[in-house]
Amino acid sequence: MSxxxxxxxxxxxxxxxxxxxxxxxxxxxLKREIEFESKLRKLLAEYNYSLPGVIxxxxxxxxxxxxxxxxxxxxxERTLKRYKNPNTGExxxxxxxxxxxxxxWKEEHGSDVVESWLQ
Numbered sequence: 001m002s003x004x005x006x007x008x009x010x011x012x013x014x015x016x017x018x019x020x021x022x023x024x025x026x027x028x029x030l031k032r033e034i035e036f037e038s039k040l041r042k043l044l045a046e047y048n049y050s051l052p053g054v055i056x057x058x059x060x061x062x063x064x065x066x067x068x069x070x071x072x073x074x075x076x077e078r079t080l081k082r083y084k085n086p087n088t089g090e091x092x093x094x095x096x097x098x099x100x101x102x103x104x105w106k107e108e109h110g111s112d113v114v115e116s117w118l119q
Contacts, residue, residue, distance in 0.1 A: 077095075078095040081093070081095070082119045105117075
């Protein structure tokens with residue numbers, strides 16, 4: 001990319017960002033959030049509290065919940081499925097679809113029919 005093309009592209013980006021900034025400066029919601037944040041920080045400084053301390057005070061489970069979720073990383077266990085063939089009365093229990101008898105039933109009767117046998 002030539003220097004002039006790069007300059008023009010950056011200039012266009014700058015104008016876009018300036019327009020977005022001007023729009024945000026007039027936004028009442030943003031003004032209220034900034035006011036709330038400044039008042040909150042003054043209050044925290046006045047009582048010598050930190051933000052994590054306040055969160056722990058208001059919601060003790062939040063700090064513990066993050067640790068529990070991080071420690072409980074793993075796959076959930078598959079549920080046991082039980083199929084009963086109404087023709088023979090034979091029962092197959094499996095946690096996956098890779099069961100020899102179940103595959104044979106699906107080939108013989110069709111997948112939709114066998115899935116209807118799920119109990």
